[in-house]
Amino acid sequence: MVRPLMLLALGALATATVACAPADNTASTAAPNAAASTACTKDQLELVTPGKLTIGTDKPAYEPWFKGDDPSNGQGFESAVAYAVAGEMGFDRDEVQWSTVKFDTAFAPGEKKFDFDVNQVSITPQRAGAVDFSKGYYTVKQAVVAVKGSEASGATTLDDLQNVKLGVQVGTTAFSAVQRVVRPSSLPKVYNEQIDAVNALKNGQIDALVVDLPTAFYVTAAQVENSAIVGQFNAPGGKPEEFGLVMEKGSALKSCVDKAVDTLKSKGELAKIEQQWLGEAAGAPELK
Known part of the structure; x- marks a missing residue:
């Protein structure tokens, strides 16, 4: 997301949408079983912390992208996406750790203290010159x-x-x-x-x-x-705006993260997560 005004007063989101989200969906948003993963072998991945997948996002973490300002609970659209990707890469929930990263810092040039960042970051050519993006995990409606x-x-x-x-x-x-x-x-x-x-x-x-x-x-x-x-x-036609997971430029993880996103798409998991957290529960039903 380009965020023209989104960061000025978004604190209101935490109270404005909390009543809309399901009370307890931890089970439905848990990462898939690591043993079933067909993605890259985690023991061979180059990680910020060996044996742990470090995921960055901003704080506060607003709804409906996260729930309760707690990215680690698996609830909210982007928390659920992050754990789903982690699962496809072979990581259990207790092998994921979160790092606080300011929105604009995530896609600034330079070394990163995360393996990937998830924070409604739109894929743009300018940003892609400084960081690597995964394939899009959400097409903006x-x-x-x-x-x-x-x-x-x-x-x-x-x-x-x-x-x-x-x-x-x-x-x-x-x-x-x-x-x-x-x-x-x-x-x-x-x-x-x-x-x-x-x-x-x-x-x-x-x-x-x-x-x-x-x-x-x-x-x-x-x-x-x-x-x-x-x-x-949906607004078909033209080049759609997509959110991508952000990685350090030249990241060795990119192909593995892309594979995980592709697998989740093909299995329909990303669509299910979107419907759960950005649909009726968030007060945004589909118009057809």
Whole structure:
């Protein structure tokens, strides 16, 4: 994620989404049995700490990406992904250790104190010049945000948005997604800056705002009081924004991490984790 505003006031996320997450899903998010792993042999891996897989992320660790500000509990989307990858690489839960790494430090040039970092980091050419990325483990979806109780807030399908006055920021994936996927009966209101679109929702100038899902979590938690995510949807076409696991440039682990991500995708495990932590439980149902 490029995070244009996400880091300014995200502290509200911890309280805003905690009630939405399942109370106890430790069993369902535990790493797969290491013995069943078909990924690289862990004894042959070059690790920061021999015998341990060190995973970095920021602190606080916000929901729904993590739960309870505790990456080690296996709950929340990115904690669950991290342990799933670790399991495919042959590591048991007690062989994983977490390291606190600031968001922008993770993809800055230089030596790393982690084997890989997981922190909603979007894969971009500029960042890839300084670090290695795994294959994408999450493709960013678009989301619709509306004020609770409004007509738009009751939408359950894309068709329900046909006559809704939508707002988007110019030049964003949300803008093209509204045109190609939602196709409302009237053109969306277009704003030069995201904050202008947010203010338009606050002031009732638009009925709903379309942004990427990570931004939607921030908007509802910290920017627009009494707002909610109506739902999320795929925006096919073009080059999608993806989150990748971050590694030191030239990391010997990259092929093994890539293999683990590919295996989880092919088995449908990543899709299950996404549905559990970024779907209904997080207040972001699918709009179709």
